[in-house]
Amino acid sequence: MDTSLLEFIDQVDSTNTYLTGQIASGRDLPQLHTVVCRQQTAGRGMRGNTWTSRPGDSLTFSILLRSDMLQGKQQFAVSELAAWAVMRTFAYYMNEDQKQQLRVKWPNDIFYGDRKLAGILIEHSLTGTRVDYSVIGIGMNINDEAFPPELPSAISLRMITGRSLEPMEVLIRLHSELAQLLPDFLLGRYQDVHRHYMKHLYRRDGFFLFTDIQGQFRAQIKDVTPEGRLVLQREDGWERAYAFKEVRFDAE
Numbered sequence: 001m002d003t004s005l006l007e008f009i010d011q012v013d014s015t016n017t018y019l020t021g022q023i024a025s026g027r028d029l030p031q032l033h034t035v036v037c038r039q040q041t042a043g044r045g046m047r048g049n050t051w052t053s054r055p056g057d058s059l060t061f062s063i064l065l066r067s068d069m070l071q072g073k074q075q076f077a078v079s080e081l082a083a084w085a086v087m088r089t090f091a092y093y094m095n096e097d098q099k100q101q102l103r104v105k106w107p108n109d110i111f112y113g114d115r116k117l118a119g120i121l122i123e124h125s126l127t128g129t130r131v132d133y134s135v136i137g138i139g140m141n142i143n144d145e146a147f148p149p150e151l152p153s154a155i156s157l158r159m160i161t162g163r164s165l166e167p168m169e170v171l172i173r174l175h176s177e178l179a180q181l182l183p184d185f186l187l188g189r190y191q192d193v194h195r196h197y198m199k200h201l202y203r204r205d206g207f208f209l210f211t212d213i214q215g216q217f218r219a220q221i222k223d224v225t226p227e228g229r230l231v232l233q234r235e236d237g238w239e240r241a242y243a244f245k246e247v248r249f250d251a252e
């Protein structure tokens with residue numbers, strides 16, 4: 001791996017938009033490059049949602065990752081890698097009981113029990129069948145003491161541990177966790193990230209309620225494919241692999 005850089009910006013619309021724009025305008029960036037900001041003015045989330053965060057409370061950053069080995073049909077390995085690095089980072093600050101509550105909700109929300117602790121937005125650029133680069137945008141709730149009523153299921157690390165942290169310290173921790181996972185990943189070995197992802201998947205065991213275009217149904221998670229499709233099996237044995245926008249989890 002060549003040099004990794006950390007770039008700090010005080011305020012930016014979105015670290016994902018900024019980093020993607022820098023690549024598009026031809027800036028020469030290393031294989032791994034992180035952009036972190038104190039405040040995002042137009043943070044983006046999944047499903048076209050906005051991502052709002054308060055300076056000092058959350059950690060908002062994007063990581064450029066170029067992986068020579070990654071094929072388009074394996075692209076979900078990047079989500080699995082990012083989820084594992086974020087979970088290891090949170091786990092570092094938690095006690096054993098708290099660690100047991102960490103889950104990844106498909107495709108890549110980091111949950112504590114039934115509450116969301118971090119969101120991840122990954123944007124890939126493909127050249128032919130290969131992933132040229134991925135921009136991994138991460139928003140981690142670190143020091144928030146409470147969330148607005150429109151985010152009833154959000155939770156922060158401080159609400160769990162009772163301790164506040166310097167967000168940049170958490171980012172440095174995340175880089176050291178990522179550094180331990182990257183050597184295998186860059187060699188094209190994705191089995192470990194997939195195994196960890198499946199083991200810590202939210203609602204992995206048993207039947208739960210989901211909704212697709214045809215309505216609500218009960219199913220169990222069988223697998224997540226290398227492209228990132230969620231394979232659900234209904235109680236009558238019928239199976240289908242869903243893309244992200246085709247299915248949602250329902251409250252139990």
Ligand SMILES: O=C(O)CCCC[C@@H]1SC[C@@H]2NC(=O)N[C@@H]21
Nearest residue numbers: 014043044045046119120137139
């Ligand atoms: O859960 C989600 O909907 C994904 C949220 C991702 C938010 C992060 S914050 C840093 C990066 N820049 C963005 O605009 N979004 C991601």
